[in-house]
Amino acid sequence: ENILPMLERSLKRIEDSTLGQDSEEDFGGLFSDIDLASPKLGKTADDKNTLVSNVLLALDDIDFGVEASQEIDILGDAYEYMISQFAAGAGKKAGEFYTPQEVSRILAEIVTIGHARLRNVYDPTCGSGSLLLRAASIGHANEIFGQEKNPTTYNLARMNMLLHGIKFSNFRIENGDTLEADAFGDTQFDAVVANPPFSAEWSAADKFNNDDRFSKAGRLAPRKTADYAFILHMIYHLNEGGTMACVAPHGVLFRGNAEGVIRRFLIEKKNYVDAIIGLPANIFYGTSIPTCILVFKKCRKEDDNILFIDASKEFEKVKTQNKLRPQHIKKIVDTYRERKEIEKYSHLATLQEVAENDYNLNIPRYVDTFEEEEPIDIHAVMKEIKDLEAKRADLDKEIEGYLKELGLVE
Structure with missing residues (x-):
């Protein structure tokens, strides 16, 4: 029928x-x-x-185990698995709505450090909501807030919440452009996580010079690269004791002009930058570029250092994708939590050191991963070349003798 x-x-x-x-x-x-x-x-x-x-x-x-006593969220996890599989096969568009679980875990772990229970968690570019759910789960958050521009993905996010057993009264997901039409006014959150679209375009309209989210930085993010517009928006919504962690392309660490002005403002005037974490290339669906995690806090002290972590070389290659395994994730999170220096992996940079680098946050300036090659013995190499040339001369004579025997040369 x-x-x-x-x-x-x-x-x-x-x-x-x-x-x-x-x-x-x-x-x-x-x-x-x-x-x-x-x-x-x-x-x-x-x-x-x-x-x-x-x-x-x-x-x-399938026994989905919808009873309250069921610990394993079969329906929600199956839904998230299907989203990830779709992202893996969807090419470039996939990055718009799905953050790999390994990266989600790092972001979620970082923003929950120091909090036994989060009051709320927020993602201004929430996609399908998987990152939000992970942060809320690890941080035992009471409320979940998010905004998503794409109507279809917005529906995915709402379904994801409901299928993971989040009560309708405990989440608020809005449909709309976060930068152009902020759905949450002056609300501030305990934790902010995001994987914004990399170097997206935005209007950068004059009206934003009077917008409290952006006006204090002195410049608007460039029209063709909205990365710092998203960053400033998220910082605006972060409460004084909270932590914000977002993914960004490496360009935000060193690009000049307006972005350089904003970056200097965040470091010199506000002292909000807490950590920069370099991730391996090719871990996001649809893009092979290396990315980084930026961590911001409003409650830092004047003499606090900025932690730089270069985790770009620690991963496992699986087919065409690079994967972060539990040991890689643990090392990143533990290094951040303990703020420890590890040779060729992490470095605590003073604000003076960053100022001397003209507020350039490019990780290789602070973490030296250079591996020295074994010294070359020039004399031994020269002797080996001479020996090889002598052998070649002997071989030439031997070959010439064979050619004469064959009557090929006079």
Whole structure:
């Protein structure tokens, strides 16, 4: 029988059941991207019906363990796994909505250090919400806040929350452009995590010179590289005792002009930069460029150092992707937590040292990973060359003798 009309009615009934309720906003349009008439499901109505029926029958065989005592979140984890697999195969677009779990764990661990329980956690470019969920889980956060520009991905994020058992009253995910239309006003959060789109364009309109998020830095982020616009936005929403950790391309560490002015403001005037962590190349879906994690705090003291970690060489290669394993993640987090110096891996730089480098935060300026090669004995090399030349002369004579015997030369 044709199950598709029944399924459509069921999905609509779920949405309609929240009308007039506190949860109405969280469920409104939740299934708007599900197109049961899509040709991708099959050519004919029978083909579509067969495919969807088979999926439902397969799901029916799984014990999702929805009881409260169930510790393993089968449904939520399966959903997140499918998102990650889609990201792995989706190429360049994948980075817009999914952060690899290894990177999510590092960000989540860092922002929860020093907090037994987070009041709330926020991601201004939350994608499918997986990073938010991990930070909330590790930090035992009471409330989750996020904003996502892409309507389809916004729906993914809301579904991800619900499938992971987050009550509608404990999360608020908004659809919209974070920079152009901030959904959270002057609300501040205990922890801020993000993987913003790398070097995206934004309007950089004159109106933002009077926006409290950006105005104090003295310059707006360039129109073609919005990285510092996202960073300033996140710092604005970070409370005094909180921690912010975000992923960024290495360009934010050393690019000049307006970005140089903003970077200097954050270090010299505000002393917000707490740590810079270099990650391996090729760990994000859809881009092979090396990335870094920037950690910011508002409660730093005048004599606090900036910790630089170069974790770019510690990974495991899996097919075409580089993977961070538990031991790599633990080393990064432990080094940050203990703020310790490890030769060729980490360095605590004084603010004076950073100032002497003209506020350039490029990691190789602070962490020397140069491996000295064994010294070369020139005399031994020269002797070996002379011996080889003598052997070559002897071989030339021997070959010439063979050629004469064969009558090939006179």
